[in-house]
Amino acid sequence: MMEMKRTSILAMIAVVLAVQVSCRFTQRSYLTEKPTPIVANVPKLLVRGEEYKFSIKTTSEAQCHAAIGYYDLENKWTITELPTIESDEDGICEWSWKIPEDAKDGLGEFRGRIEENNEQSHNTFPASFCIGQCP
Numbered sequence: 001m002m003e004m005k006r007t008s009i010l011a012m013i014a015v016v017l018a019v020q021v022s023c024r025f026t027q028r029s030y031l032t033e034k035p036t037p038i039v040a041n042v043p044k045l046l047v048r049g050e051e052y053k054f055s056i057k058t059t060s061e062a063q064c065h066a067a068i069g070y071y072d073l074e075n076k077w078t079i080t081e082l083p084t085i086e087s088d089e090d091g092i093c094e095w096s097w098k099i100p101e102d103a104k105d106g107l108g109e110f111r112g113r114i115e116e117n118n119e120q121s122h123n124t125f126p127a128s129f130c131i132g133q134c135p
Helices: 002-033
Strands: 038-041 051-057 063-071 077-086 092-098 106-116 119-124 127-131
Touching (some): 051 063
């Protein structure tokens, strides 16, 4: 009787472990199928009043969402949402952004995500840049 109980418990543990291993491999393959956006072009040093291009490379026909954050002269973190665009046939999404006159010297950030087949990706593409001069 005790031996049968032990065998049942070991069998249940084996089933639970097999399910966990199976789920883990399923999650990995699901995650690797998601496109990973790559920052393709982010200027490193920007000057107030000038316009610059920001772009990412992903897969074709992806919806690209992006925003730019910077500190204004009142030391408030300001976020500018860029328009949502669809990547071209080469997988490129590109935006132009003019550096506001009220941007404070220092670091800014270009950040966003992509969406494919109406599924939101949790992959982000953060990149820092410098406005004026950085410490």
